[in-house]
Amino acid sequence: MTAAVVVSGVLKRFGTTTALDGISCEIQAGELFGFIGPDGAGKTTLFRILATLLVPDRGTATVLGQDVVRGMWPLRSRIGYMAGRFSLYGDLSVEENLRFFASVFGTTLEQEHERIAPIYSQLEPFKDRRAAALSGGMKQKLALCCALVHRPELLLLDEPTTGVDAVSRREFWDLLGELTRGGLTTVVSTPYMDEADRCDRVALIQSGTLLAVDTPDAIARSFDRPLLGIRTSRHYQILQAVREYGHTHSVYPFGESLHYTDARQHAPADQIALELQTFLESQGIRDAQIAPIAASVEDTFMARMGATGAERPLSQ
């Protein structure tokens, strides 16, 4: 495999804020690669550097074999970049936006029709509608079309699913899956941890550093303690009760259950579950179902965040 992107010790500061703190990673050609992390983690800064829009203070980044600083001009026509904020022309129609972006890159909508047809066919019924009047999901599909219209070798999509509803998010990821199967290298960022599973490999990013780079499966499996799920209808009450338990390492709400880890890192999960059950019963809670479960990417993210320091107020 050849590397489509090589990031090596990239550091970027804005005033006193360190947006990227010397990060390194490689993305292989043909991969669907995700940078997963919250707002303020450094995702957008990294994407702007890869898109040749920002220059790193230190370190280097190579995209498609070219340095992002020295190779800026030739690179721009080889990559498709979709910015995090909606950056199309709201007063132009769907079709006008596409024609504009095609012409900027010296091509035409007609020439490229086949390439974008799988996505554009969903937009075509609304081709005369102003872009500003599209729903969130449709806006993102149009932006994706505009990023694809000049046949880039690499796609950089910065938070394409943020603020988009769960159904449109699934559809958008389905499209990305199809594009990658067609051989296009795609780099995506997202704050939604559950989207990690749609990627071949992911980097977990927080406060300008990478917490992990691997397949979603390997990241989930790297969780280094027994994890228990507590199924209950009384989240808040049980959460508070478990906090008072002497052996608690962490307890977090996770959808319909609570996820619990024990301070005794190497104790068997079954024994931990039994003791926790006994404790909850002593607190008058008899309807909690406790069982060992497999960790998710989000569990790992939180565990590693905890290790390096979650967002804390300035006073602490």
Add this chain to the structure above:
Amino acid sequence: MTAGLAIETRDLERRFGRFVAVDRITFDVREGEVFGFLGANGAGKTTAIRMLTGLLAPSGGQARVAGHDVYTESEIIKRQIGYMSQRFSLYEDLTVVENIQLYGGIYDLSNAQIRERTDAMLSQLGLTGAAREYVRAIPLGWRQKLAFSVALLHQPRIVFLDEPTSGVDPITRRQFWELIYAAAARGTTVFVTTHYMDEAEYCDRVSIMVAGRIGAIGTPAELKQQFGAATMDDVFVALARPAAETAGSGAAP
């Protein structure tokens, strides 16, 4: 107003020209409830929230919020509710304390009340040391927790939260929900929208808007049973998928 209800709507409707953004919705929210208001982009959530917060007059139907009529008492409603959104909540160029003072002033709190509640809020959030920092300088997660507390400063009976945890890190997102639970435990009604389907599980009841109507309403357990789904994500997709085939003309003019 029916006793024990924070919000009641009957056939509430809003049209923009020929487009029906909210199509005669009828639902109640009980006092002290954490109510999740879900729906696809363009399903009409924002229009419904603007009517319930007194910002937009309905085209038809009835609604009472905190016991007051949305047509004739919208100014009273605005004083009895709190509101926070992901996009805008605090002034970044003001300090933490200045933001609290500003909102306290807007809601007619006395200087003594503002001082007392500021101290209590900052110590509860662990932000006492950051009181004189500009809001833009504090981490996003803490900004969101502060914004929530500021929305509760005037002790409203209902607080509307519009995607309050969007983009927030996973630990802070959970801490935020504990603030929600704590507010509900004190009797505040919480009306919240989110795109995180795990958060739908944390609500007492959830409604899902589909193409301007309430497509389903109930406890998370009831909805999962009704749709034979394992998770709220599956419920949402089962309901919203057919409606998502359009371009979502729901974008209000």
